[in-house]
Amino acid sequence: MSATTIFLWKGKTAKGEVLSGEFEAKNRNDVGEYLRKRRIVITSIKQKPREIKLSFLQKKGVGVKDLAVFTRQFATMVNAGLPLVQCLDVLGRQLDKPHFKEVVAKVTADVEGGSTLAEALEEHPAVFSDLYVNMIAAGEAGGILDVILSRLAQFLEKADALQRKVKGAMTYPAVVLTVAGGACIFMLLFVIPVFAKMFSDFGGTLPAPTRIVMGASEFLQGYWWALGIGIAALITGFKRYRATTSGRLLTDKAALRMPIIGNVLRKSGVSRFTRTLGTLIGSGVPILQGLEITSRTAGNKVLQHAIEDTSRSISQGDTIASPLKESGVFPPMVVQMISIGEQTGALDEMLSKIADFYDDEVDAAVEALTAAIEPLMIVVMGGMVGSMLVAMYLPMFKMANVVGG
Numbered sequence: 001m002s003a004t005t006i007f008l009w010k011g012k013t014a015k016g017e018v019l020s021g022e023f024e025a026k027n028r029n030d031v032g033e034y035l036r037k038r039r040i041v042i043t044s045i046k047q048k049p050r051e052i053k054l055s056f057l058q059k060k061g062v063g064v065k066d067l068a069v070f071t072r073q074f075a076t077m078v079n080a081g082l083p084l085v086q087c088l089d090v091l092g093r094q095l096d097k098p099h100f101k102e103v104v105a106k107v108t109a110d111v112e113g114g115s116t117l118a119e120a121l122e123e124h125p126a127v128f129s130d131l132y133v134n135m136i137a138a139g140e141a142g143g144i145l146d147v148i149l150s151r152l153a154q155f156l157e158k159a160d161a162l163q164r165k166v167k168g169a170m171t172y173p174a175v176v177l178t179v180a181g182g183a184c185i186f187m188l189l190f191v192i193p194v195f196a197k198m199f200s201d202f203g204g205t206l207p208a209p210t211r212i213v214m215g216a217s218e219f220l221q222g223y224w225w226a227l228g229i230g231i232a233a234l235i236t237g238f239k240r241y242r243a244t245t246s247g248r249l250l251t252d253k254a255a256l257r258m259p260i261i262g263n264v265l266r267k268s269g270v271s272r273f274t275r276t277l278g279t280l281i282g283s284g285v286p287i288l289q290g291l292e293i294t295s296r297t298a299g300n301k302v303l304q305h306a307i308e309d310t311s312r313s314i315s316q317g318d319t320i321a322s323p324l325k326e327s328g329v330f331p332p333m334v335v336q337m338i339s340i341g342e343q344t345g346a347l348d349e350m351l352s353k354i355a356d357f358y359d360d361e362v363d364a365a366v367e368a369l370t371a372a373i374e375p376l377m378i379v380v381m382g383g384m385v386g387s388m389l390v391a392m393y394l395p396m397f398k399m400a401n402v403v404g405g
Contacts, residue, residue, distance in 0.1 A: 004126045006048040007031045011040040022048060023123050034122065062100045062127045064163060068156035070095070070104075075149035085112050103127050116140055130293045131276060138284040148283050155279045158355075159272065162362060166268050169366045170261075176377040180384050185220070187388055192217040195392045209391035245301075252301040260372055264365045269303045270334055271358035278351030287347075288315060302329055320347075 009031055010020045019040060023031050028045050035042050070091060077087040085108060092104035103124050110120035118137035121128040132152060139148030196214050199206055206214070220227065241247035256262045276297055280290035288311055295307040306327035313323040321339035324330045334354055341350025 008044075008046050008048050009035060009042065010044045011035055011042045013041075014039060021123075024126060026125075030125075038119075062097065062103075064156055064160040066097065066100060067127070067132075068153055068160055070100075071149055071156055072153035075146055075153050078149055079146040084117060100127065117145070129297065131280065131297060134285050134289065134293060135280065135283045142284055151279055151283060155275060158275060158359065162268055162271060162359065165362055165366050166264060169264060169369045172370065173373050173377055176381055180377075180381040183381075184384050184388065187385070188213075188217040188220045192388070192392065193221070199395050207391070207394040209387070210395055213388050213391040249301040249305070256300070256302060260365075260369050264362065264369055265300065266329075267358050267361045267365050269298065269300050270330060271355050271362060273298060273303060273307065274334070274351045274358065275355035278348045278355060281351070282348035287320075306330070 004024050004026055006022055006024050007028065008020070008022055010018070012018055023034055025031050025034070031045050032042060073091060074087060077090065078084070082090075088104060088108040088111060092101055092108055095101040095104060107117075107120040107124070110123065111117055116137070118133050118140055121136060122133045135148050135152055136145070139145040142148075192213060196217065199210070199214075242251050256266050258265075273294055276294045277290050280293060281287060285293075291307055291311040291314070295304045295311065298304040298307055306324065306329045309327060310320055310323040314320060319339070319342055321335050321342060324338065325332075325335045337350050337354050338347070341347035344350075
């Protein structure tokens with residue numbers, strides 16, 4: 001999540017009533033936009049002084065899983081007929097994470113003070129996304145808050161499951177490469193020097209592979225700090241480049257073109273897009289607003305640009321399917337099914353069906369990725385460690401020949 005700051009604001013209503021409060025946002029512009037939507041004339045906006053707390057080491061993020069559990073319980077309580085403030089109070093008291101508990105307490109106080117639930121949630125964008133707030137607003141306006149909360153809970157549960165699948169697929173190769181790298185560094189630092197001393201005592205010309213491995217060992221022993229600085233510089237440089245618009249676009253394009261992994265990322269992106277847009281449209285959110293929110297949650301710049309182009313085309317009277325087809329990012333089947341959904345007036349249902357289909361596709365792609373990576377990682381790990389062992393044993397064969405002769 002992007003870092004946010006708490007701002008203190010003061011303003012006046014059209015009737016001259018003086019108001020003040022706090023708002024959590026990324027910058028002052030976001031605070032100003034929020035106040036203008038509420039028709040408040042701004043008199044001052046300033047950053048709230050930071051408080052020093054003993055709990056500074058605690059994590060302040062709220063994960064998708066935590067939010068999904070909260071939303072599911074909230075939906076159940078609202079459906080049972082409990083008053084909104086009572087629901088929030090009960091949910092807030094049973095939360096484990098201090099930051100989440102604090103946020104829900106503030107939301108409860110705002111609702112008790114006369115704010116709508118959507119207005120209260122909107123003040124905490126780091127926890128409740130635009131998608132969440134807009135769906136709650138649609139539910140309150142239509143008198144179907146329990147239905148919307150159930151949809152939100154289902155959406156978050158599926159999003160969490162999808163996220164865990166993709167992360168799970170990436171974890172195995174990362175762990176294997178880390179172990180292989182650690183084993184190689186251990187051998188270069190502690191095992192190879194023993195062989196190097198023995199070979200130097202023996203004398204003679206060593207085979208090229210042995211000289212390369214011994215050179216790598218000497219470099220690592222003497223210049224490990226330079227290697228560490230180099231790796232840190234590469235990582236920092238990559239992060240800074242990726243933080244730029246062009247860098248993010250280029251790296252996201254490269255990720256989608258990667259063998260096997262690109263297929264998983266593309267399918268998970270399509271699933272996220274269709275699930276999000278279908279949930280928003282089904283909850284009564286206007287399609288242009290839904291596309292704007294969906295583009296910000298795409299998770300990939302290539303998909304985001306395609307969705308933004310679609311939004312612009314629709315505002316000019318075009319259909320959804322046509323610009324999606326022109327983008328070349330979305331598979332033909334997805335475009336065709338969206339086109340049918342538009343023609344039949346059941347776009348939200350069609351989007352949900354596409355999302356369900358691509359959830360299964362992601363499962364299959366993750367299984368294919370795991371099946372392909374496991375033997376590949378074993379070969380890579382064996383090759384890295386085995387090549388060093390072979391390089392060290394080659395001079396031994398030479399020594400044996402000399403002794404035998």
